[in-house]
Amino acid sequence: MSDIIINVQNVSKSFGGVQANTNVTMQVETGGITGLIGPNGSGKTTLFNSIVGYHPIDGGSIQFEGQEISKLPVQQIARRGLLRTFQQTRIYGAMNGIENMLISLPHRKMKIWDALKTYTREDYERADHLLEFVGLYEKRMLKSGDLSFGQQKLLEFAMALMNEPTCLLLDEPTAGINPTLINGLIDRLKRANTEFGITLFVIEHNMRVIMNMAETIYCLAHGELLAQGTPDEIQNDQRVIDAYLGAH
Template sequence: MSAILETRGLTKTFGGLTAVDDVSFALQKGELLAMIGPNGAGKSTCFNMLMGQLPPTSGAVYLDGEVITGLGPRQIWRRGVGRTFQITATYASMTVVENVQMALLSHNGEIFRVLPFAHRMHRDRALALLDMVGMAAQADRHCAVLAYGDLKRMELAIALAHDPKLLLMDEPTAGMAPRERLALMELTARIVAEQGVSVLFTEHDMDVVFGHAHRIMVLNRGALIAEGNAAEIRANPLVQDVYLGGGTVFGRAEKTDA
């Protein structure tokens, strides 16, 4: 297997605080990789560097063997990297299918050229994407009336509209009921298997992580402290002490995510 995403010595400091500390890992093609850790471990900071929202203090990020360190979010997106966020951001005044159509228009560079006719463009492809995530029946509903779990599934369809080779999912099940969480990750795992998309996701729900991730890496105080499959992570004494035993970091509760 070859790595779709790789980091080498990725580090981010804010003044005297080291939020991400010399993190190196590789995500293989077609892999579902979970990044876990207590609040304040540096997961979101790491994600923001991968997607270009934050420049690293040192280290490098590679996509398909090409250095993407220093590129902006749009440049990285154009190279085939999609992202979903902890809090969904959609056009509430538009319908579900129109939101996906807008993503397809952006992917094709047509936003400004055909904006007056946007509602007619790429509707069939948008409906196919919504069908993939189980939202085709709600295609013509306005986003403002959707349940939160449905918004999350629509956000996944929007991310897939770019036909990404890599998908970064930051807390994809945040705010969802337990049954909805498992259903969303089952859907994601199916897309990984069927479409060959590689996924890196952060998550606090251990049922989701252990039930679906091919491999898990654990951050603590910005550093990568463990990596392995579900059984190896469960059995790791340091992980048990730091994370699984109550969400504390060496006995001190963390309150904010770096």
């Protein structure tokens, strides 16, 4: 089990009468990139929210590094090193890029007296380095709220990296990003995975992106797990094709 970082077993979740997830089971392998696809409304984001603790689940179990997390609140899960980005980007709009990065320092590794220090030179250097990594170095002194949507998305990604997570859940990282920049982003995501050793679990609508990145892909439809496999297997799976074409 040691190489499985997130273990989702038979998770169900309904909102009122709507069954958003039904008996979903999937595993995310340590150190890899795992994809999650599915048509709109198939319950992908609900599953993400269940994993990171935004709402209680109706049944099943979710384990992170072998420990049950389905009853923990958001910040405790985040403090174990399981982080997420939001589909509708969330950054601190009133602060500039550097400040956003500094806030994202991993507080779980800080004792209270560390928190009472001012930021160190290394903190600033790391922030600069990561802003450069996502290509926002030039814009680092600007108020983040003034950045374009795509840039905010990159900033949020950089903030997540600043937090040094073990595992990062990305909710549609390429949505809203200028198509000419997407290749660069794929490259950065892959580098985050290899260079920083962060396990990635990615929801993605852009098939080209996910097929290029992920080693394993899970496909949800109507809240249920439809298929799983390598990109090749998924691409040729008739059920997945049907689901996307809306054939039922």
